[in-house]
Amino acid sequence: MTLTGFIAKNALRNKRRLSLSVTSVAVSLFLLVVLQVALRELTNPINDEGSSLRIIVRNKVSLAQPLPARQLQVLERIPGIAAITPFTFYGGLYKGDEKFTSFAQFAVDPARTLPLITDAKVPREQLEAWLADRTSCIVGKMTADRYGLKIGDRMQFTSQLYPADLEFKIVGIYEGTADDRNVFFHHKYLDESLGNPGTVGTWWVRAASIEEAPLVTARINQAFANSSAEVRAESERAFVLGFVSMWGNIQTLIGGISVVVVFALLLVTVSTMSMAIRERFRELAILKAIGFRRRELFAFILAESFGLAMLGGVLGVGGAYLLCNSLDIQKLSNGLFLLFEVTPRMVGFGFSVAALLGVLAAAAPMMTVARTSVVEGLKTLD
Amino acid sequence: MALPVRYSFRNALVRWRSTLATVLGIALVVFVFVLLQSLAAGIEKSSGNTGDPRNILVVRKGATAESASLISRENFRQIQYFEEIARTERGEPIISADVLVLINLPRRNNGGEANVLLRGVTPRGMELRPQVTLVAGRWFTPGKREVVVSAKLARRFANFDLGESFKSGTAQLTVVGWLDGGGSAFDSECWLDADEARAIFERDMYSSFLIRPKDEVAGTNLIARIENDRRFKLKAEKEVEYYRKQTMTAAPIKWLGGFLAVMMSVGAVFAAMNTMYAAVGARTREIGTLRVLGFRRRAVVVALLIEGGFLAFLGGVLGCALAFYWNGYTTATLGFETFSEIVFQFRVTPLLVIEGLVFAVIVGVIGTLLPAVRASRLPVIVALKSV
Numbered sequence: 001m002t003l004t005g006f007i008a009k010n011a012l013r014n015k016r017r018l019s020l021s022v023t024s025v026a027v028s029l030f031l032l033v034v035l036q037v038a039l040r041e042l043t044n045p046i047n048d049e050g051s052s053l054r055i056i057v058r059n060k061v062s063l064a065q066p067l068p069a070r071q072l073q074v075l076e077r078i079p080g081i082a083a084i085t086p087f088t089f090y091g092g093l094y095k096g097d098e099k100f101t102s103f104a105q106f107a108v109d110p111a112r113t114l115p116l117i118t119d120a121k122v123p124r125e126q127l128e129a130w131l132a133d134r135t136s137c138i139v140g141k142m143t144a145d146r147y148g149l150k151i152g153d154r155m156q157f158t159s160q161l162y163p164a165d166l167e168f169k170i171v172g173i174y175e176g177t178a179d180d181r182n183v184f185f186h187h188k189y190l191d192e193s194l195g196n197p198g199t200v201g202t203w204w205v206r207a208a209s210i211e212e213a214p215l216v217t218a219r220i221n222q223a224f225a226n227s228s229a230e231v232r233a234e235s236e237r238a239f240v241l242g243f244v245s246m247w248g249n250i251q252t253l254i255g256g257i258s259v260v261v262v263f264a265l266l267l268v269t270v271s272t273m274s275m276a277i278r279e280r281f282r283e284l285a286i287l288k289a290i291g292f293r294r295r296e297l298f299a300f301i302l303a304e305s306f307g308l309a310m311l312g313g314v315l316g317v318g319g320a321y322l323l324c325n326s327l328d329i330q331k332l333s334n335g336l337f338l339l340f341e342v343t344p345r346m347v348g349f350g351f352s353v354a355a356l357l358g359v360l361a362a363a364a365p366m367m368t369v370a371r372t373s374v375v376e377g378l379k380t381l382d
Numbered sequence: 383m384a385l386p387v388r389y390s391f392r393n394a395l396v397r398w399r400s401t402l403a404t405v406l407g408i409a410l411v412v413f414v415f416v417l418l419q420s421l422a423a424g425i426e427k428s429s430g431n432t433g434d435p436r437n438i439l440v441v442r443k444g445a446t447a448e449s450a451s452l453i454s455r456e457n458f459r460q461i462q463y464f465e466e467i468a469r470t471e472r473g474e475p476i477i478s479a480d481v482l483v484l485i486n487l488p489r490r491n492n493g494g495e496a497n498v499l500l501r502g503v504t505p506r507g508m509e510l511r512p513q514v515t516l517v518a519g520r521w522f523t524p525g526k527r528e529v530v531v532s533a534k535l536a537r538r539f540a541n542f543d544l545g546e547s548f549k550s551g552t553a554q555l556t557v558v559g560w561l562d563g564g565g566s567a568f569d570s571e572c573w574l575d576a577d578e579a580r581a582i583f584e585r586d587m588y589s590s591f592l593i594r595p596k597d598e599v600a601g602t603n604l605i606a607r608i609e610n611d612r613r614f615k616l617k618a619e620k621e622v623e624y625y626r627k628q629t630m631t632a633a634p635i636k637w638l639g640g641f642l643a644v645m646m647s648v649g650a651v652f653a654a655m656n657t658m659y660a661a662v663g664a665r666t667r668e669i670g671t672l673r674v675l676g677f678r679r680r681a682v683v684v685a686l687l688i689e690g691g692f693l694a695f696l697g698g699v700l701g702c703a704l705a706f707y708w709n710g711y712t713t714a715t716l717g718f719e720t721f722s723e724i725v726f727q728f729r730v731t732p733l734l735v736i737e738g739l740v741f742a743v744i745v746g747v748i749g750t751l752l753p754a755v756r757a758s759r760l761p762v763i764v765a766l767k768s769v
Binding site: 016017020021023024027028030031060061062063064065091093099100158159160161162163165228230232242243244245246247248249250253257260261263264265267268270271272274275279 | 484494655
């Protein structure tokens with residue numbers, strides 16, 4: 001019998017225990033990876049070239065404070081700006097949704113918006129229809145699919161922020177952006193129903209080049225410094241990261257829970273390994289007696305423990321990977337999670353934890369074996 | 383019956399290492415469950431603890447929160463003379479038109495920025511909210527750009543110490559006092575004079591009206607009158623009702639708690655099973671002996687279930703104790719309705735403790751069931767022969 005065969009035979013001799021241990025390791029690692037995925041999704045916004053090129057300008061007081069529409073004239077004169085549109089979060093509840101609508105609606109100036117959503121794929125005639133009709137909107141494909149919407153349908157909204165309940169006609173469906181959920185409609189339509197207050201929520205700006213983007217941000221901030229409506233301009237990515245900072249202690253909490261999960265996992269595996277070794281104490285003593293070195297016994301134990309943990313790792317991490325890639329997480333989480341992607345780094349992390357677990361779980365039994373003399377071991381009955 | 387039980391107990395002590403691991407494993411599951419649920423309970427409690435049952439709050443229809451509500455001055459002029467509203471001795475209606483502004487401020491120790499809810503409040507509005515007390519400094523003087531911040535927020539945000547000031551909009555606001563909301567949603571607010579707030583933040587509109595009706599009946603009438611009046615697109619409800627419903631933030635936390643508990647309990651059930659199988663395996667002969675002595679199969683199963691259940695119960699107690707350590711600890715996150723930092727405490731309620739314990743015992747019993755049945759099914763002779 002080869003050494004590998006010996007180890008495998010040993011591991012398999014209590015199949016029930018082996019499968020229980022492997023499954024509990026697998027479940028815990030699965031959980032660990034899923035938590036990491038969720039945490040990343042909440043804290044790490046999508047990062048593409050566009051999101052560094054695009055700039056959001058909001059009121060320095062807070063996002064909820066409007067900006068005067070007359071700022072447009074000043075903004076248009078700032079060098080390095082390739083495109084600019086008013087960009088107002090409408091905060092609508094889609095008809096039928098009780099408390100929460102999973103997609104955002106933005107009031108924009110359609111003609112000015114096109115250069116800002118260059119990655120969106122929309123047929124030309126749909127774009128033209130959008131430009132032409134003041135009450136029309138374009139909808140992201142994800143939202144259209146989710147609600148079974150098609151061109152020509154009407155969407156009714158109750159705004160949570162503005163005293164204006166609007167109805168839009170869908171004239172186009174776009175896809176290909178980082179977040180194909182949003183609805184874009186005419187800012188004029190919103191203005192009119194509010195009695196033309198002369199304000200916008202934010203400005204959406206596209207810098208001419210990546211190199212110029214930070215300069216443009218600085219220039220915008222400078223342009224309105226000490227005015228009655230000071231602004232905060234930042235890249236789209238920085239803007240989203242600002243939300244993350246608002247989450248506050250929840251991040252720490254999820255991190256802390258991950259630690260607890262790993263610790264619980266360690267407990268279970270260590271206890272199983274000690275159990276497995278204890279029951280064959282006598283055999284180990286016999287092996288010692290017939291001339292196996294302590295080092296070799298250690299190798300047996302370590303190999304078994306390591307193998308067990310790794311098998312659990314493959315099942316758990318692999319399971320998480322498969323699940324996250326195959327599930328329609330957007331639908332399941334009601335739009336809270338978009339990507340739910342297992343990154344190579346998380347896979348690496350999961351397996352590192354598994355490896356560490358295998359080694360640590362072997363430590364206790366190894367110590368016992370090392371401390372016990374052959375005679376003592378042979379005497380054991382349990 | 384007593385013998386198998388006592389026997390189980392002694393056995394658990396002999397196998398203390400794997401027993402301890404099982405107990406700790408279950409304790410951690412219960413800990414995570416109770417902790418997360420106590421967080422959700424804290425949010426609900428802080429919100430549910432807010433307001434005076436006599437008051438009526440009016441916001442714009444469709445607005446999810448006061449901070450997202452806009453009401454015109456015309457509406458104020460119309461409503462303030464409604465005869466359902468109680469009056470002071472000097473004959474003024476008891477109604478407070480407040481303005482709520484979200485302001486973005488830096489946290490302490492460069493912890494990023496977050497939104498804070500600033501309430502422009504009238505003297506009447508302060509009287510209508512007796513839950514709010516001053517704990518340090520003094521109240522603001524209107525017109526002097528002064529603000530009183532929540533003491534709980536003061537620990538989290540930069541420039542919130544007494545005498546310090548921060549800039550927002552065109553104004554430099556000085557902190558002159560700390561308020562305490564008594565565990566209510568007001569713990570997440572900063573107060574300044576209403577007219578001053580409207581001037582600084584260029585608000586023509588109000589955000590909400592807080593009204594004290596003459597009596598219970600007048601209150602009901604007032605709600606109906608405002609809701610049914612075609613001129614207004616307003617929503618009137620009891621202040622306490624309004625706050626009780628502001629619990630959207632708690633929902634995902636509850637969901638996360640439930641999800642984690644279920645997932646982790648699968649691992650814990652397996653761990654318990656492992657321990658109990660080992661316990662049963664090692665005692666096969668003794669179980670056989672018990673059977674020979676005349677104990678029934680059922681007695682053996684029950685004894686083992688009690689053993690497993692009791693161990694899990696211990697784990698549950700430990701888990702609850704760990705979670706209880708956090709009870710009352712103040713934390714904060716982004717409130718979904720107000721879109722601002724909301725402060726609340728972990729609340730380990732008796733109900734949560736019971737839920738945690740029941741959960742633990744269920745995990746223990748499920749984990750023990752298969753090993754126990756296996757033990758009882760062993761033929762007596764085989765059991766006795768085993769080494």
